[in-house]
Amino acid sequence: MDGPRRAAHLRLVAPVLANGLSLPASLLALAAASLKINFFSLPHHPRLGSAAQGSYLDARRTVDAMGEDLERLKQCVPLLGYLQRHHWRGHRVGEGPEFAGMCPLHEDTHPSFYVNAQKNLFYCHGCACGGDLIRFVELSHHLSFRESVAYLAEELAPTAQLFARATDFYQLELHRHREGMDYLAQRGVHDARLIEELGIGYARGGNLRPHLQALGYSLERLLEAGLIGPQGSDTFCRRVIFPCRQQDHIVNLYGRSIGNAFPHRLLPRSKGGLFAWESVRQFRNVILVEGLFDLAVLWQAGFRNTTCAIGTHLTPAQLAQLRENSDRCVYLAFDQDQNQAGQNAAYDLLQYLDKAGLNVRLVELPAGQDPNSYFAAGATAKDFAHLLEEATPL
Numbered sequence: 001m002d003g004p005r006r007a008a009h010l011r012l013v014a015p016v017l018a019n020g021l022s023l024p025a026s027l028l029a030l031a032a033a034s035l036k037i038n039f040f041s042l043p044h045h046p047r048l049g050s051a052a053q054g055s056y057l058d059a060r061r062t063v064d065a066m067g068e069d070l071e072r073l074k075q076c077v078p079l080l081g082y083l084q085r086h087h088w089r090g091h092r093v094g095e096g097p098e099f100a101g102m103c104p105l106h107e108d109t110h111p112s113f114y115v116n117a118q119k120n121l122f123y124c125h126g127c128a129c130g131g132d133l134i135r136f137v138e139l140s141h142h143l144s145f146r147e148s149v150a151y152l153a154e155e156l157a158p159t160a161q162l163f164a165r166a167t168d169f170y171q172l173e174l175h176r177h178r179e180g181m182d183y184l185a186q187r188g189v190h191d192a193r194l195i196e197e198l199g200i201g202y203a204r205g206g207n208l209r210p211h212l213q214a215l216g217y218s219l220e221r222l223l224e225a226g227l228i229g230p231q232g233s234d235t236f237c238r239r240v241i242f243p244c245r246q247q248d249h250i251v252n253l254y255g256r257s258i259g260n261a262f263p264h265r266l267l268p269r270s271k272g273g274l275f276a277w278e279s280v281r282q283f284r285n286v287i288l289v290e291g292l293f294d295l296a297v298l299w300q301a302g303f304r305n306t307t308c309a310i311g312t313h314l315t316p317a318q319l320a321q322l323r324e325n326s327d328r329c330v331y332l333a334f335d336q337d338q339n340q341a342g343q344n345a346a347y348d349l350l351q352y353l354d355k356a357g358l359n360v361r362l363v364e365l366p367a368g369q370d371p372n373s374y375f376a377a378g379a380t381a382k383d384f385a386h387l388l389e390e391a392t393p394l
């Protein structure tokens, strides 16, 4: 990376730093302070001294706060683990915490690079380089101290956080393109507060990648998370997006096509637990639906005890959630497909849950309907409550 590009990269990476590591105040302040004072011309750790000049008091406080955060960063990314992830092979020296291997920093002919896994330090007897993880990144990537911190922060930022950034973007996009809102209206989802609460967004396609790259995420990171396909284009295109949360972390994204593409799409990773389980688990009676549009209309109608497995198959973790409460009653409200697929899936699941010891009831919707189409066609909360009353046990 040349100078200007590096500087641009750093500016863009700042939000990632801010949110990824819970280092916001100190690192952002540091970025601002370093415009005035070039701490990073210091040989290494800014806590070690020369920044402590009176006129730079504010900047120094920043550096002190940052020092703690850097310690946290280094604890989160142990040096040995980092090296191994980057294909360094070292063998343990004796019984202690030391490892030795070929030096990644110079053309080595015999193992002269030593890592102390306990102290998180390295030293090379060949090129006489040594230090901690940040020093290693500085040397191996030819980055400044600050750039190295940014680089590590990006490496560390959890995927949940990346999904949160994508979700924020899709939520904004929902209000920029009519087709997303029109589709929601067509599916009977109109409550603005609910749309916000569920974090529903819209993927137009073709613009997520530049947005996330501008926030400092690398293309590799986006590919690995599945947000970008192998051809380099957005995975979600012309889809209404629901984030799937687990304990406040977004673990996956579901996209419903509004065009001719295959209707349902999840990223290639776990769909997580039951949808919104943190808020639904408090209810003794739980309504289980197949799709997120079913859930959205039921929540909108006041049935906040509705959860969703995204599909008709429950993972063992989802089953365990339903079984948390031994006298729980589960109302299955699955699609009444004309071709019987929905009923069969519901019946299989009914038996599965019954065998698992749960009290299960099957909600009979009118032929050809699912909870979403039922409400979109004009059914009321009272109508659905009536179906719940009529629901039959196995």
Ligand SMILES: [Zn+2]
Pocket: 103, 104, 105, 106, 108, 112, 113, 124, 125, 126, 127, 128, 129
């Ligand atoms: Zn070396």
